[in-house]
Amino acid sequence: MKTWTLAAAALGAVVLSGSAALAGEVSVARGAQVAITSGCHDCHTNGYAETGGKIDPAAALKGTSLGWQGPWGTTYPANLRRVVKEKGSEDAFLQYAKTFQARPPMPAFNVHAMDESDIRSLYQYIVSLGDAGDAVPDYVPPGQEPKTPYIVIAPPIMPKG
Ligand code: HEC
Secondary structure (H helix, E strand, O other): OHHHHHHHHHHHHHHHHHHOOOOOOOOHHHHHHHHHHOOHHHHHOOOOOOOOOOOOOOOOOOOOOOEEEEOOEEEOOOOHHHHHHHHOOHHHHHHHHHHOOOOOOOOHHHHHOOOHHHHHHHHHHHHHOOOOOOOOOOOEOOOOOOOOOEEEOOOOOOOOO
């Protein structure tokens, strides 16, 4: 009985030190976790889904040039390193993250609903990624042909942006 309890406690310690971040804390580690669990890498990190969730440090949250096309036109997941650089401070990013609007399929409402500590952590994580790199291609209005590959989302699935 006692051995089992000790083993469980030891296992718990290993799991905790592995995942590191706790809800409510403001840290780069928590931001890294939020970016994964909130799905930001899914669209904003090149190769993330294709590699089964491996994060290439050179590409993390730099956006992609794979377009998403629907009734709103064609959009490109933004380079979030450039966004944080542009905002310039954690407070300015917090303000922005609570209110910004974006076209589909960007779920801006999910970011609006984040806790302040998660948004601050996300800011610190994105800043820690380093070099901002290049902007993604410009938005293409409906009816115009994009110069990049793109995914077509059938009109009934997504609202008009
Ligand atoms: C389903 C794909 C998808 C997911 C998931 C996603 N994004 Fe986006 N995101 C986009 C696209 C596409 C755009 C560009 C929208 C536009 O052009 O209006 C965008 C734009 C943005 C912008 C606006 C940038 C600007 O220059 O105005 C921010 C900020 C952003 N995303 C943050 C996030 C964060 C944080 C997460 C994780 C919670 C996330 N995104 C998850 C696809 C996605």
